[in-house]
Amino acid sequence: MSAADVRDATRASSAIASAAHEVARARRARGRRRRTVIGVLVAAVVVVFVVSLMVGRTFYGPAEVLGVLLGHDVPGAGFTVGRLRLPRAVLAVAAGLCFGLGGVTFQTMLRNPLASPDIIGISSGASAAAAFAIITLSLDDAQVSAFAIVAGLAVAVLVYLLSKKGGVAGTRLVLIGIGIAAMLDSLTAYVLSGAAQWDLQEATRWLTGSLNGTSWPQVVPVLIALAVLTPVLLSQSRDLSVTQLGDDTASALGVRVDRTRLIVIVAAVGLISFATAACGPIAFVAFLSGPIAARIVGPNGSLLVPSALVGALLVLVADVVGQYALGTRFPVGVVTGVLGAPYLIYLIVRTNRAGGSL
Amino acid sequence: MTIDHTLEIEHLTLAYGDRVVVDDLDLVVPPGRMTAIVGANACGKSTLLRSMSRLLKPVSGRVVLDGSEVHRLPARQLARTLGLLPQSPVAPEGITVADLVGRGRHPHQGILSRWTTADDVAVAAALDATDTTVLADRAVDELSGGQRQRVWIAMALAQQTDLLLLDEPTTFLDVSHQIEVLDLLTDLNRSRGTTVVMVLHDLNLAARYADHLVAVAGGRVHAVGTPHEVLTEDCVRAVFGLDSRVITDPTTGSPMMLPLGRHHRAAAGA
Amino acid sequence: MLTALPAETASGVAAVRRPRRSRALWLIALIGALTVVMTLSLVIGTRAVALDDVWAALGGATDGFDRASVAKRVPRTLLAAVAGAALAVSGAVMQGVTRNPLADPGILGINTGASLAVVAGLAFFGLSAATSIVWVAISGAAVTALFVYTIGSLGRGGATPLKLALAGAATSAALASFITAVALPRGDIAANIRSWQIGGVGGGTFSSLGQVMPFLVVGLVVCLLSAKALNSLALGDDLAAGLGERVAVARGAAALGAVVLCGAATAVTGPIGFVGLVVPHACRLLTGVDHRWLLPYSALGGAVLLTASDVVGRVVARPAEIDVGIVTALIGAPFFIWIVRRSKVRAL
Numbered sequence: 001m002s003a004a005d006v007r008d009a010t011r012a013s014s015a016i017a018s019a020a021h022e023v024a025r026a027r028r029a030r031g032r033r034r035r036t037v038i039g040v041l042v043a044a045v046v047v048v049f050v051v052s053l054m055v056g057r058t059f060y061g062p063a064e065v066l067g068v069l070l071g072h073d074v075p076g077a078g079f080t081v082g083r084l085r086l087p088r089a090v091l092a093v094a095a096g097l098c099f100g101l102g103g104v105t106f107q108t109m110l111r112n113p114l115a116s117p118d119i120i121g122i123s124s125g126a127s128a129a130a131a132f133a134i135i136t137l138s139l140d141d142a143q144v145s146a147f148a149i150v151a152g153l154a155v156a157v158l159v160y161l162l163s164k165k166g167g168v169a170g171t172r173l174v175l176i177g178i179g180i181a182a183m184l185d186s187l188t189a190y191v192l193s194g195a196a197q198w199d200l201q202e203a204t205r206w207l208t209g210s211l212n213g214t215s216w217p218q219v220v221p222v223l224i225a226l227a228v229l230t231p232v233l234l235s236q237s238r239d240l241s242v243t244q245l246g247d248d249t250a251s252a253l254g255v256r257v258d259r260t261r262l263i264v265i266v267a268a269v270g271l272i273s274f275a276t277a278a279c280g281p282i283a284f285v286a287f288l289s290g291p292i293a294a295r296i297v298g299p300n301g302s303l304l305v306p307s308a309l310v311g312a313l314l315v316l317v318a319d320v321v322g323q324y325a326l327g328t329r330f331p332v333g334v335v336t337g338v339l340g341a342p343y344l345i346y347l348i349v350r351t352n353r354a355g356g357s358l
Numbered sequence: 359m360t361i362d363h364t365l366e367i368e369h370l371t372l373a374y375g376d377r378v379v380v381d382d383l384d385l386v387v388p389p390g391r392m393t394a395i396v397g398a399n400a401c402g403k404s405t406l407l408r409s410m411s412r413l414l415k416p417v418s419g420r421v422v423l424d425g426s427e428v429h430r431l432p433a434r435q436l437a438r439t440l441g442l443l444p445q446s447p448v449a450p451e452g453i454t455v456a457d458l459v460g461r462g463r464h465p466h467q468g469i470l471s472r473w474t475t476a477d478d479v480a481v482a483a484a485l486d487a488t489d490t491t492v493l494a495d496r497a498v499d500e501l502s503g504g505q506r507q508r509v510w511i512a513m514a515l516a517q518q519t520d521l522l523l524l525d526e527p528t529t530f531l532d533v534s535h536q537i538e539v540l541d542l543l544t545d546l547n548r549s550r551g552t553t554v555v556m557v558l559h560d561l562n563l564a565a566r567y568a569d570h571l572v573a574v575a576g577g578r579v580h581a582v583g584t585p586h587e588v589l590t591e592d593c594v595r596a597v598f599g600l601d602s603r604v605i606t607d608p609t610t611g612s613p614m615m616l617p618l619g620r621h622h623r624a625a626a627g628a
Numbered sequence: 629m630l631t632a633l634p635a636e637t638a639s640g641v642a643a644v645r646r647p648r649r650s651r652a653l654w655l656i657a658l659i660g661a662l663t664v665v666m667t668l669s670l671v672i673g674t675r676a677v678a679l680d681d682v683w684a685a686l687g688g689a690t691d692g693f694d695r696a697s698v699a700k701r702v703p704r705t706l707l708a709a710v711a712g713a714a715l716a717v718s719g720a721v722m723q724g725v726t727r728n729p730l731a732d733p734g735i736l737g738i739n740t741g742a743s744l745a746v747v748a749g750l751a752f753f754g755l756s757a758a759t760s761i762v763w764v765a766i767s768g769a770a771v772t773a774l775f776v777y778t779i780g781s782l783g784r785g786g787a788t789p790l791k792l793a794l795a796g797a798a799t800s801a802a803l804a805s806f807i808t809a810v811a812l813p814r815g816d817i818a819a820n821i822r823s824w825q826i827g828g829v830g831g832g833t834f835s836s837l838g839q840v841m842p843f844l845v846v847g848l849v850v851c852l853l854s855a856k857a858l859n860s861l862a863l864g865d866d867l868a869a870g871l872g873e874r875v876a877v878a879r880g881a882a883a884l885g886a887v888v889l890c891g892a893a894t895a896v897t898g899p900i901g902f903v904g905l906v907v908p909h910a911c912r913l914l915t916g917v918d919h920r921w922l923l924p925y926s927a928l929g930g931a932v933l934l935t936a937s938d939v940v941g942r943v944v945a946r947p948a949e950i951d952v953g954i955v956t957a958l959i960g961a962p963f964f965i966w967i968v969r970r971s972k973v974r975a976l
Contacts, residue, residue, distance in 0.1 A: 015486065017482075019486060019491050020475070020479045020482035021478075023456055023460075026494070027460070111448065114794070162969060163969070175793055175794070175797075176965050179962075179964040180965065182961045185957075186826075186953070186954040186957035186958055189826055190954050193951070193954075204812070242464050244448070245448055245449065246446070248408070248413055248444035248447070249443075251411070251412070251433070251442075252413075252437060252441060253461065253462065253465055253517065254436065254437030254438070254464060255464070283805060294452075299451065299452030300457040327813065328812070330813070331812075334808050337801075337805025338805050341798070341803075344798045344802065345798050345802055348779060348794060352779070353782050
């Protein structure tokens with residue numbers, strides 16, 4: 001090699017070295033942004049959680065609420081906060097986390113924001129099963145959850161099998177899921193009308209989702225599901241991100257696509273089903289959490305944790321708003337439905353305009 | 359520099375359901391060379407490539423890499439040796455070039471491992487080799503077809519594999535971008551010794567750029583060898599059902615196929 | 629000079645003539661089916677009634693429990709038949725206007741839009757007159773149709789069937805949550821909220837039927853008159869224009885007829901989905917794609933389907949009743965899925 005070659009080679013390798021620095025720097029900046037956003041989200045969830053414990057027909061200050069949380073015996077607040085508001089708030093957070101995780105997992109895996117479990121029928125299935133279990137069979141909470149998860153998995157399998165022809169990630173899958181959801185919603189309505197009186201409360205719970213009358217026994221299965229299934233999901237998070245590049249590319253990068261998909265679907269369906277069994281299919285939370293998280297965190301990196309937090313925040317805020325901010329008490333599902341529906345339409349409009357396909 | 363790997367295909371039969379696409383095919387991929395697979399549509403070329411990278415399980419026969427059957431190797435280990443760029447790769451919305459190229463490091467990272475300097479260097483080197491460093495912060499879906507294809511190749515490069523399989527990397531590009539990509543692959547092969555296997559549509563480009571040409575017809579290898587050996591008028595007729603004249607390309611010295619359809623046969627006096 | 633047609637042409641002509649004869653036969657069969665189903669609807673219910681009591685009740689006698697129940701079932705049966713016909717024709721026309729095998733007033737969210745309009749009218753404007761309710765429902769249907777079509781046509785490819793169906797499903801979901809939001813706090817109308825979320829024919833009375841009939845008749849006439857235009861539109865806008873069809877006018881008129889039909893039907897029954905999807909597809913198997921036959925067939929088929937669904941709803945869960953909207957969803961959704969699966973990806 002001549003001196004010129006050596007110079008070229010050195011220049012080239014120092015160019016690469018500085019480029020490597022640039023790449024690393026950009027990556028660290030993205031990491032910082034991500035960590036900041038997650039921090040803000042956690043703080044927001046905590047704040048709204050405490051606020052939801054404070055407001056109500058009787059207002060309790062932060063000191064009293066903190067007292068109850070720490071287990072002290074606070075007169076007056078003890079019952080209202082401890083027995084009524086606390087389980088409700090905890091379920092709101094837990095269910096929100098479940099929906100957020102489940103929704104973004106499906107959307108990532110199927111490469112389609114519309115392929116959210118509450119749109120393609122998984123929530124409807126869990127809800128129909130839960131309604132059936134409670135109203136017709138009068139089962140207890142643990143059995144209801146079991147029914148729900150079996151139904152959720154059955155729907156997932158059904159939708160998958162029916163849409164296999166068109167390619168798993170296609171619009172066909174979404175439409176088939178919508179068809180199945182419509183069927184299951186009618187079944188739920190049927191179960192509800194089987195009860196002698198059209199009980200609007202029950203109907204709202206199972207058709208749109210409601211946190212009214214939450215008690216601790218309902219909350220426990222959801223917490224267990226979170227504790228068990230969240231680590232499973234997080235362990236697959238890197239592989240899941242890579243599947244976004246297409247099955248072939250992901251396989252070429254060493255991801256066992258079918259295996260990852262199976263694990264991740266079962267975990268997501270589990271989370272959604274357990275949450276739905278407790279409070280019904282809170283409309284659109286699973287669908288909205290992922291896209292909102294993507295907006296605030298940026299398009300690179302795993303969305304699992306941010307999406308879970310967004311879900312929790314959505315449910316908490318919607319419940320507080322539904323209870324106190326409007327003239328009448330609205331169940332949480334109606335609030336998220338009214339907020340989520342326009343966003344759904346906006347998403348379709350934006351995707352259509354950009355020339356993409358859903 | 360890369361080490362030489364042996365990639366051999368023995369009595370391979372591939373089928374989709376009942377439809378046999380590749381029938382008892384044997385092939386040896388020469389290490390350190392550029393191999394191009396050509397053939398008519400639906401002759402099995404893409405299927406063959408997919409099977410080589412373990413995306414498709416054979417009905418019978420085997421694909422052997424360095425003495426071990428490809429389907430028995432752990433996925434990550436294979437991904438560190440053999441990289442594939444499939445026909446229509448999908449980029450998630452809004453992903454930046456740097457992040458997409460970074461995904462190529464996946465086989466080298468376990469569940470818990472963090473990013474290392476080696477990863478950053480690999481990404482930077484890949485960007486440099488494909489001349490996409492200036493695009494690093496751009497969103498992939500904003501790029502032109504040629505730029506996007508270069509970015510995908512950069513991702514495959516970041517994988518730092520010794521073998522690179524490409525399924526029709528030039529099919530949807532206009533001619534200047536096609537040359538861009540093929541020149542890039544040639545650089546890779548010459549400077550690092552990467553074994554390149556690519557499925558190409560264009561016979562003449564294949565003859566120009568490949569050291570080793572494989573013509574596939576009806577799921578079997580019809581001819582294999584250097585471009586001069588394979589690209590003959592008889593072969594074109596057998597594989598594509600087309601009459602042609604084969605001359606020597608005055609610019610590169612490789613064989614060049616001039617197709618003769620109904621209207622031009624008389625003029626050519628063939 | 630030709631004295632006899634060559635063999636192939638002769639058999640070709642015969643092949644064209646044959647369907648016409650069998651089409652007429654099927655039409656008669658459908659009318660027969662409708663009669664049977666309507667009779668069943670009068671006979672079956674919480675109490676089964678003997679046929680001569682049915683005859684007597686139809687004649688006007690209302691003495692005795694049996695004859696009184698029949699008297700109550702008559703308007704319900706008529707409503708089911710008429711609404712079914714309206715929804716089916718509406719669906720067939722929508723499929724023709726949008727060239728979309730998935731079009732149906734339920735799927736495109738148009739029924740939900742009509743319901744929302746009525747609920748809003750009841751809640752915020754205190755509407756009560758039946759006629760004004762029908763007008764409100766039709767306006768709601770029209771606005772929703774425009775909205776869904778606009779969203780579905782954005783972007784590349786215009787209003788492809790899948791994009792339109794998605795836009796419809798999204799709009800339907802959106803509007804359904806609005807219906808719940810509006811009606812829930814209103815104790816006065818909350819009792820009826822169910823009938824605006826799931827359609828049923830149980831509330832059919834002669835007076836409500838009478839109010840809505842003029843609209844249905846007008847809508848039906850407009851649709852039937854558009855049949856020939858729909859045949860041309862099926863070939864594509866450009867070709868249709870080349871054949872001398874005034875595309876925009878024809879489309880607008882047909883769409884208007886469809887909107888009036890489903891708006892008026894929904895005003896009385898609430899949102900019943902899938903009738904407009906299933907019936908035209910089934911009828912196409914018998915009639916082919918000629919709308920001049922397809923529309924009348926769809927009307928009869930829709931009447932049969934909805935009346936039969938109502939009967940099923942009354943029988944299956946005795947003594948409770950399942951609303952017709954639930955039954956049609958349970959039948960129609962699998963059908964919808966079947967269509968989505970069957971259609972070639974590119975075309976859809």
